[in-house]
Amino acid sequence: MSKQEPRGFQLPRRRFVQGLALGGVAAGLGLWRGNAFAQMAAPRAELRGDHFELEIGELPVDFTGRKRIATVVNGQLPAPLLRWRQGDTVTLRVRNRLSVPSSIHWHGIVLPADMDGVPGLSFDGIPPGGEYVYRFTVNQSGTYWYHSHSRFQEQTGLYGPIVIEPRDGERHTVDRDYVVLLNDWTDADPETIYTNLKKQSDYYNYGQRTVGDFLRDAGRDGISKALADRQMWNQMRMNPTDLADVSAATYTYLVNGQTPVGNWTGLFSAGDKVRLRFINGAAMTFFDVRIPGLKMTVVAADGQAIEPVTVDEFRIGTAETYDVIVEPSADRAWTIFAQSMDRTGYARATLAPRTGMSSEVPPLDPRPLLSMGDMMGAMDHGGMSHGMGHDMPGIPMEHAHAAPDLKTGPEVDMRVTTPRNKLDDPGVGLRDNGRRVLTYADLHAVDAPISPRVDREITLRLTGNMERYLWSFDAKRASQAEPLRLRHGEHVRVTLVNDTMMTHPIHLHGMWSELESPEGHFQARKHTVVVQPAQRISYRVSADAPGRWAYHCHLLFHMEAGMFREVVVA
Amino acid sequence: MNSQMRFAVALALAVASPAWAQSMDMRDMPGMSMPHSHDDHANPADHAKHEDTHAGDAATQPSAQDSITHNHMSMDHAGHDMSSMSTQALPPNNHVAPPPPQYVVHDMTPSQMTELMQMDDAAPTGMVLVDRLERSRSTSGDYATSWEAEGWWGTPINRLWLKTEGERGSTGTQDGRVDVLWSHAWTSFWDWQLGARQDFGQGPKRQWAAMGVQGLAPYWFETQATFYVGEQGRTALRLESSYDMLFTQRLILTPKLELNFYGKDDLQRAIASGLSELEAGLQLRYEFSRKFAPYIGVNWTRRWGSHGDVPDAPEVHALETTWVAGVRLWF
Known part of the structure; x- marks a missing residue:
């Protein structure tokens, strides 16, 4: 009863928008109306040191065949990876080139309250054209992230990873180290999504139980059981298919700013130990992550080291981070498969010995019921x-x-x-x-x-x-x-x-x-x-x-x- | 007539009863307090055990937690979570408490703060729903255009509602009404509503004071029940309920039932006292999007009432079947 077959006249399993192969920021580069900085920035920018210049701006992007305006940092979506060192005092000058106020919150970082980046509580926000200088000492290490704390800018692209190197070196030495930042992109204006939910809260739920489901359940379990099951939920006006407020009906799920078709790829040599720093930077989506064929050893949660535990799969809630270590032993590609909790879509990436390789993408699991x-x-x-x-x-x-x-x-x-x-x-x-x-x-x-x-x-x-x-x-x-x-x-x-x-x-x-x-x-x-x-x-x-x-x-x-x-x- | 009126009251009670049940649950709502602090629950012995070392925590028995959890939970499998690590001392963490902030945000009003945070959970919103905009053909061959629409605007708790419904045939507008209501969120699924209704179309234009409930009854029945008081001691009761049956995620059949009761005859508007009108319908819509869905449907209308006390005047449409095609949309 906690599981259910695909129901009704549901869309074919893979019909959600998987996006463009060459979509995203690449499609919009050159149109960046910030400064010349973006032109020379590498697509996978990472910044290190103790002084950072960040500029919040807008950028035309195209993930699905429709051009949209994203909110970005230094012309990057996701925002640049920031590499800090434990013990350093970092200075981050953030300029806002949007026409609306903005902010950056350093998620999971222990710092003074006025550096936390929540407008109205920590500071006054960064006005259009203004700047704010964040400065604090980093006493922790691990995988974190940063994002806007202003309105829905996080949904439109303002998020980026933070990796803090431990003072005494990494606890687990690896050959390769990658950030895997998961997100939900939408072509719709998040303001519209929010008001749609206010007007009809199941607006994005296209997985509700149908008459056909009832007949099938009744045929399988008997009418009285099927009725009894529905009676409870319906009497209380609760919906057992209510797994996510916003689904792949509007979302395209991204890994490091790449659509499933775009297929972000992390390279390895057979036998390498690879650390994957998973960050869920989505606005509304829980992901269930696995790499079919590979065991994952989870070594950190929310940036903090844990006793290693080896699993096949983990659920990552929005804003959580998990570091896992995998050891792809063969000269072949593996798929990193992150299906949304409501099973309407997935983010996908690949671990491969060479670029251009890919592996089979598993089907979505059946939609569960609460x-x-x-x-x-x-x-x-x-x-x-x-x-x-x-x-x-x-x-x-x-x-x-x-x-x-x-x-x-x-x-x-x-x-x-x-x-x-x-x-x-x-x-x-x-x-x-x-x-x-x-x-x-x-x-x-x-x-x-x-x-x-x-x-x-x-x-x-x-x-x-x-x-x-x-x-x-x-x-x-x-x-x-x-x-x-x-x-x-x-x-x-x-x-x-x-x-x-x-x-x-x-x-x-x-x-x-x-x-x-x-x-x-x-x-x-x-x-x-x-x-x-x-x-x-x-x-x-x-x-x-x-x-x-x-x-x-x-x-x-x-x-x-x-x-x-x-x-x-x- | 009396039996019909009794039926009406019984129905009204049946519709409203879940709402009453909720209102009883609700009686202490304004007094809800938080957070619940239980300072005294922290067991001094627990403190003593912990204070000697940071690392000792995992091995100690937290009696404070136990005293709390016993309230509602069975403490099955005590020690289930005791892992190997919890029996040995852990090395100290490297947490450093942050210094106090250099800058403290100036005092501001809640509205200034809302503006600064760009976060407003009480922001007013609005919606216009045209539930029916349709062309109908009765079995007797008459064509008509009818509508039913509603709009609201306001905060999550208090809203202004506008509802209108009517039919326009070859002889002009018949039987139109518009309600203007203040709606207040009352229980989880029910709002109460206060306002006024204006009838228009054939016959004299009646005005009514309106009072009702609207919400979601158990089993997902969208339901409205409104009681009206008009001039000259007129009273009326309107009950409406509908249910969405999903054939697919987009093909939806909606059975609807609407009953209108009146306290006394209104011959000029062809209204009989008691159950004056019963309308049952089936609407089959296809949601191209949530906001746009064309539909076809069939309605059965039974009206009781006659024009005047003339003995040979025909009863007004004892039972009428109409076929409809139309569109449902909202924005």
């Missing part, structure tokens, strides 16, 4: 009415007494009274797929946690109303909420409970989120924590960074729709 556990959490009592504090008739009223703060309302369409707390669930669409899939239970830091204790407990519920397309923490959108206040120096345990049907990547600026096991043991240090539907997850935060910080869901349109809080450390 399970009962995704809706209700831990179902220890079996019956459906035990799991939910939903407002449907038939839910006994004592639920309201048992959990007085678990109300539904205009901002909240469902509640989970018994969330599941295990970390070893890979998530919808990856369960029991025959492959070894990474889960949060596999993440074990190689060093001690920052927070040795817990001074205070904070529980936040991730809430929303899909029909109205409203998203919030604790049923309060950003505009309705007071800041979350932390005392400087205290250690808090933040427990997130996901009262929605969607998977949310929650990002706290300025401070690490030290993920814990359900038993309270330190797992790994993260900057973005993915919370699955009906899941409860805890992490410790050391409130050692004075200032005002952003705290939000890293799905861009969820943040815009209210799933954002200010955190004040004072």
